[in-house]
Amino acid sequence: MAGIKKQKAVPEITSQMSTDTGLTRGHKKKARTRQTLVDAALRIFAQHGVAELQLNKLAEEAQVSNGTVYNYFRTREEVLEAVGVELANQFSHRISAMSVGVDNGAERVSIGIRMFIRETVQNPLWARAVISIYQYDKNIRSAVANYLRSDLLLGEKQGLLQFESIEIAMGIVAFSTIGSMISILDGYQAAAVDTTVAQMLLMALGLTSAKAKKIAHMPLPEAEKETEVAKKAPRQPGRPRKNSV
Numbered sequence: 001m002a003g004i005k006k007q008k009a010v011p012e013i014t015s016q017m018s019t020d021t022g023l024t025r026g027h028k029k030k031a032r033t034r035q036t037l038v039d040a041a042l043r044i045f046a047q048h049g050v051a052e053l054q055l056n057k058l059a060e061e062a063q064v065s066n067g068t069v070y071n072y073f074r075t076r077e078e079v080l081e082a083v084g085v086e087l088a089n090q091f092s093h094r095i096s097a098m099s100v101g102v103d104n105g106a107e108r109v110s111i112g113i114r115m116f117i118r119e120t121v122q123n124p125l126w127a128r129a130v131i132s133i134y135q136y137d138k139n140i141r142s143a144v145a146n147y148l149r150s151d152l153l154l155g156e157k158q159g160l161l162q163f164e165s166i167e168i169a170m171g172i173v174a175f176s177t178i179g180s181m182i183s184i185l186d187g188y189q190a191a192a193v194d195t196t197v198a199q200m201l202l203m204a205l206g207l208t209s210a211k212a213k214k215i216a217h218m219p220l221p222e223a224e225k226e227t228e229v230a231k232k233a234p235r236q237p238g239r240p241r242k243n244s245v
Contacts, residue, residue, distance in 0.1 A: 034072050037062050041083050046129040050136055053079060084137030087130060091143050098221050105155025110198040110215050112147060113177050117194035120181040127181050134178060144174055162206030173201055
């Protein structure tokens with residue numbers, strides 16, 4: 001669109017979705033345009049918050065015409081839902097990849113907590129987008145809840161975690177993690193903050209200080225893979241960890 005200043009890309013919060021090779025050229029173009037709009041909305045949410053989104057601002061950020069935006073989204077709520085689905089998909093893919101082969105419920109909870117905290121430190125714009133969207137969109141809340149519920153119940157079944165209410169336990173973990181993310185974005189700095197948050201929350205879920213510390217300080221599966229690649233001794237895929245507690 002003429003007269004619009006080109007915006008700097010924010011790769012940390014753009015989608016990694018691939019285009020379906022079975023789509024026609026026209027459908028591929030529509031999919032790319034829609035993804036461009038979703039990525040632009042992510043940048044707006046990250047930098048200014050949900051309340052600041054207007055469809056004309058979205059057009060400017062995406063460098064398209066207002067008419068193009070209206071071809072895909074009629075209201076701000078439709079944009080919000082699309083971004084929520086995008087973040088939920090990213091979350092689901094990342095957690096699934098990192099938790100493969102981990103059969104300890106407490107470890108799985110720790111992995112999720114630490115992933116969010118580490119990503120906040122490394123990609124503040126992504127974190128701001130997540131925080132802005134979380135309270136408004138059910139898609140990302142549902143994605144978080146689905147993983148968290150199953151991991152908490154697994155930990156309880158294994159005799160590792162203790163709680164009176166699964167719903168309250170989910171709320172404690174989810175909102176404490178979000179609160180920690182906000183503290184980091186507000187300037188809080190500490191070494192290994194991800195392990196500190198994970199350890200404290202595992203203690204709140206019934207683990208002793210020693211057991212919580214042991215699990216919270218375990219190498220993340222992703223980090224293990226990087227180390228093994230460097231040593232040229234990769235793990236066998238799908239090999240589960242044994243319970244360490």
